[in-house]
Amino acid sequence: MNSPQAHWLADGRRLHLNHGPIDLIVEAFGSDDERRAAYQQAVTRFQTVLIELVEELPELRLPAFFLAPRDFAGPTARRMEAAVMPLAECFITPMAAVAGSVADEILAAMLAGRRLDRAYVNNGGDCALYLGRDQSMTVAIAGTGNGMADRVGIHAEDGVRGVATSGWRGRSFSFG
Template identity: 90%
Template sequence: MNSPQAHWLADGRRLHLNHGPIDLIVEAFGEPDECRAAYTQAVARFETILIELVKELPELRLPAFFLAPRDFAGPTARRMEAAVMPLAECFITPMAAVAGSVADEVLAALLAGRRLDRAYVNNGGDCALHLSSGQSMISAIAGTGHGMADRV
């Protein structure tokens, strides 16, 4: 497995984080010092996420059981379990929530102790968003071919 990578995209605004199957685009908006500190926090948290998930992978691949949520060691695995519990009466594993949970975990690290206006973490289309009061963000859903109908 390769090691975690962090690089700025050509526009100099967005951070690309990659480690094995995890491929994130991260952008923060706010005061420059706050954004720099937020990016540093996000990179630090990202460095261990895949390693943590791999340690718990056998259990993450097992179906969730609605009467007995598991107590996973890592926060991302716990997010995954919590996300699928409402559907646990059906067959579902925490792996159904891996991309969104990784995005949520990196966004939480990005925001910890920071004052950002807006931020997002995009993990292959599973996005975590942060909007401060009075802020907005427009997101597009790629490939729909409907012009403005593909905006959220």
């Protein structure tokens, strides 16, 4: 397995983090110092995310059971389990929530102790969003055949903190 990679995209604003199947685009908005610190925190946290998930992979591939949520060791695995528990009466495994949970985990690392206006982590179409007071973000779904017409504005007061699109026409549409 390759090691975690981090590099700036050509625009100099967005950070690309890649490790095995995890492919993130990260962007933070705020003062230069806060953004730099948030990006460093993202890189630091990213170093072990895949390794932690691989260690718990056999259990993550088992169906969630609504009467007995499991206590996973890693924070990303715990996020995955929590995300699927509302659907645990059906067949679903925590793997259904892997992309969004990785995005959430990296965003949480970026925000720890930071003062950002807004930020996002895009993991192949599953995006975790942070919107500070009075902030907004426009998101689009690419590949719909409508150019960039399929856009939606998300405002801080909406309470939306994530968008999951990776399963639609993607490589991972499944129940996990």
